Amino acid sequence: MELLDRGRLLTEQSHPLSHDLDQLSPAEFVALCHQADREAIAAVEQISASLAAAITLVTRSLRQGGRLFYIGAGTSGRLGVLDAAECPPLLH
Known part of the structure; x- marks a missing residue:
């Protein structure tokens, strides 16, 4: 796959x-959103x-x-940015 050819990746496709x-x-609309949430779960x-x-591996490494x-x-x-603020206090 070419570096710029990401269209085949599932994460780059719209929900059918x-x-x-x-x-x-x-x-x-609410039913569709609920269905998408169930699929994600x-x-x-x-x-x-x-x-x-x-x-576990990331936590161990950060500690x-x-x-x-x-x-x-x-x-x-x-x-x-969010993790930079939240991770240090959680891991020490």
């Missing part, structure tokens, strides 16, 4: 049911053991003086 959000009634459940292992790097822009930058 969200193409006509402006055509939905408020009740349909199911996805996290599938990888919960791996996620817990990653958290030993390691650093956490964020690569990206936009949301990842804002999350980096």
